[in-house]
Amino acid sequence: MSTIVKTPSDIAYIRHAARILADVLKEVENRIQPGIKTNELDSFCNDMILSKGCVPAFKGYRGYPACVCISINDQVIHGLPGTSIIQDGDIVSVDIGVNYSGYYADAARTFSVGNISREKARLITAARKCLELSIKKTVPGNRVGDISWAIQDSARSFGVLTVNEYSGHGVGINLHEKPHIPNFGKPGTGEVLKKGMILAIEPMVTSGNGKVVTAEDGWTVVTQDGSPSAHFEDTVLITDDEPIVLTEF
Numbered sequence: 001m002s003t004i005v006k007t008p009s010d011i012a013y014i015r016h017a018a019r020i021l022a023d024v025l026k027e028v029e030n031r032i033q034p035g036i037k038t039n040e041l042d043s044f045c046n047d048m049i050l051s052k053g054c055v056p057a058f059k060g061y062r063g064y065p066a067c068v069c070i071s072i073n074d075q076v077i078h079g080l081p082g083t084s085i086i087q088d089g090d091i092v093s094v095d096i097g098v099n100y101s102g103y104y105a106d107a108a109r110t111f112s113v114g115n116i117s118r119e120k121a122r123l124i125t126a127a128r129k130c131l132e133l134s135i136k137k138t139v140p141g142n143r144v145g146d147i148s149w150a151i152q153d154s155a156r157s158f159g160v161l162t163v164n165e166y167s168g169h170g171v172g173i174n175l176h177e178k179p180h181i182p183n184f185g186k187p188g189t190g191e192v193l194k195k196g197m198i199l200a201i202e203p204m205v206t207s208g209n210g211k212v213v214t215a216e217d218g219w220t221v222v223t224q225d226g227s228p229s230a231h232f233e234d235t236v237l238i239t240d241d242e243p244i245v246l247t248e249f
């Protein structure tokens with residue numbers, strides 16, 4: 001089965017999920033500060049998503065026990081919220097999935113807390129730029145490899161490495177759909193993109209060797225060498241014109 005092309009009705013629902021998601025991310029950005037626990041941010045997201053008539057898409061997904069993923073410093077993705085306290089100098093990646101009436105959106109941002117090191121600031125800039133440049137490639141007639149290459153090449157231009165064990169993906173009718181969108185690849189290869197496809201593009205970058213391991217909680221993915229990492233993700237609709245970033249905020 002190839003990538004699902006969404007109907008206008010599908011798109012309307014997915015857009016709504018994405019709009020709520022962007023609003024939640026904005027509120028998280030306002031609340032993230034030294035002293036707050038990751039499980040407090042998680043329950044804020046849970047309450048806000050439910051109050052908007054949506055459901056947190058990650059809760060229960062493959063047994064995931066929390067609402068959102070919060071990954072601090074060397075934690076790359078899937079950080080399980082708990083009693084860790086966010087501190088000045090941290091970079092904090094918050095990854096949120098929203099289900100509205102069975103339709104899904106998925107997005108993440110890495111936020112800086114107080115004064116962060118130049119190394120961490122560079123990672124945030126690099127991850128944002130990888131996402132921005134790869135979205136420009138998300139147009140009909142291009143291929144998945146064009147997106148992947150844009151991510152890889154932009155990371156290189158910042159002198160950082162992509163994390164290659166995890167990928168972006170189609171999204172909308174399910175949380176994860178075809179195609180896989182690796183954070184590395186070759187231009188002109190892979191599935192051809194079409195109008196109506198919706199993709200979750202999610203570059204992760206690190207200043208270290210790019211290798212990752214799963215922590216003892218069974219979820220949190222950390223860099224093997226302890227280097228910090230940043231993660232940006234948006235849900236993007238392919239149109240005949242410019243791609244539309246449904247989770248923009």
Ligand code: CO
Binds near residue numbers: 107169202233
């Ligand atoms: Co995703």
